[in-house]
Amino acid sequence: MKNAVHFGAGNIGRGFIGKLLADADVEVTFADVDAPLVDQLSHKQEYKVKVVGNECQIDTVTHVTAVNSASDDVIERIIHTDLVTTAVGPNVLDIIAKTIATGISKRFEAGNNSPLNIIACENMVRGTTHLKGEVYKHLEESLHEKANELVGFVDSAVDRIVPPAEAANDDPLEVTVESFSEWIVDEQQFKGEIPDISGMEKTNNLMAFVERKLFTLNTGHCITAYLGCLKGHKTIREAIEDPSIYAEVKQAMIESGEVLIRRYQFDRELHNAYINKILTRFANPYLVDEVDRVGRQPIRKLGANDRLVKPLLGTIEYGTENQTLLKGIAAALKYQSDDDPQAIELQDSIKKQGIGKTLAQYTGLSESSEEIAKIKTIFETL
Template identity: 85%
Template sequence: MKNAVHFGAGNIGRGFIGKLLADADVSVTFADVDTPLVDQLSHKQEYKVKVVGSECQTDTVTYVTAVNSASDEVIERIVRTDLVTTAVGPNVLDIIAKTIATGIARRFEAGNKAPLNIIACENMVRGTTHLKTQVYQHLDQALHAKADELVGFVDSAVDRIVPPAEAANDDPLAVTVESFSEWIVDEQQFKGDIPNIPGMEKTDNLMAFVERKLFTLNTGHCITAYLGCLKGHRTIREAINDPEIQADVKQAMHESGEVLIRRYGFDRELHNAYIDKILSRFANPYLVDEVDRVGRQPIRKLGPNDRLIKPLLGTIEYGTKNSALLKGIAAALKYQNSDDPQAVELQSSLTEKGISSTLSDYTGLDTNSQEVAEIERIFNTL
């Protein structure tokens, strides 16, 4: 594989997927609507990534360029590329689906019968499968069978903390990332040969890893943020270094972890070590990750298939402990941020409808359940 088109030239796109691809000697074309960013990338064709863990190092990513994702140029790139990846956010997948569909149609018109694989690298469950449904809505039905044969829509699970960049004015392309990264793909969904990209792991049981990340990193991250907000902490590191918050977060991850162990047969000791690794990542002194960034969009995070409610439903299914998860959900209901429309909407609903009805509306939980009663009790004590 030689070429990739990557939608999303933001910090995650440049610092995570774009870097892994470029490090594997893939020529990466970023596609984005941010014209100044596109101009800078296409002019410099390289950028710096500061990788921070126990030590810091700065890598230079090369063999990259960029095009505007609303232009015909990106469609022409899709005609010739081997791989399409995304890091645009779940809400933007639907917007880029038409562009990808047009690229696939033009690709077939040009007689390109080489396999094309598409991987949505988003913070969502089966994001590429969702993207496929959207792409097919814009793709002529007469081309669906050919797309089924030649285009692989590969689901993935991604994990890397990439906080907003604090780049100096003289280097707006620079980005900082943690040293840990995980990109796991469903090997059963590729068309043609699976590309050899160091850092991209293959599995035939993707959902186990999707839920492991969702129930551990995502669950712990947002509970850290919401509890941190309540105690006036500014960053995730400050919050997780608060002993009371760390104890609650660790307990919540063990509660969600019990669901994973029972559902997928994860080794208990290895999973406990994974939890400890996540906690150490939150405390990384080189990452400045604000609690408001992690806590934003609380309504999405309270969805029945997302990081708070889905593990809770698992504890109900298996009859296991969930007190710390319930506290995290109560803390999410307390989240206030006038710059976040979802936070404003959530607070309005709480004022107008009360806690139990709001929970029912956004989470699907039964208003008469003991879990809702306990969340309300905790809410009133926070």
């Protein structure tokens, strides 16, 4: 594979997927609507990534350029590329779907019948399958059969903590990432040859990895944020170093982990080691990750398929312990931010219709359920 178009030139795009592709000698074209960022990337054609773990190292990513994702340039790139990836956030996938559909259509017009694979690298379950549905809405029906044959929509699970760039940093392109990264793809969905990219792991059981990450990293991260907010902590590291929060976050991940162990037959010892690894990552001294960033968009995080309610539904299914997951949901209901429309909407809903109706509306749980009754009781004690 020679080249890729990557939608999203933000910190995650540059620090995670863009870097892995460039490190594998793939020429990466970033597509973004941020004109100054696109100008800087296309001019410099390189940027620095600070990789922080037990120690800190700075890597330079080269062979990159950028185009405006609203321009004809990006269509031209899609006509000739081997791979399209995204790191734009779940809400933006629907917006870029039309551009991707136009690119596929023009690709066929130009007579390019080589396979194209598309991978949405987003914090959502089966994000690429969702993107496919949106792309096909904009693709002429007469092209669907050909697209089914030549275009692979490959679901993936991604995991790397990439906090916002430090304000004091005078290089706007430099990004800081943790040393840990995981990019797992569904090998059954590729068209043509599967690219060999170091750091991209192939599996035929993607949902096990999607849920492992969602129920552990994402669940633990947001509960750390919400409990941290309640106690006045500013960063994830500060919150997880609070012994009472550490104990509760670990217990919540043990509760969600029990679902994974029963559903996917995960090895209990290995999964407990994975939980401990994640707790260590939250305490990384080099990462300044604010609880407000991790806690934002609480309505999305309270969705039936997301990090708080989906593991809870698993505990209901298997009849296992869930007290700390319930507390995490109660803490999410306490989250307030004047800069977050979802936080404002959530608080308005609680004021107008109370906890029970609000939870039923956003989580899909029954208002008369035992779980909602327990969450209400916990909410009143927080």
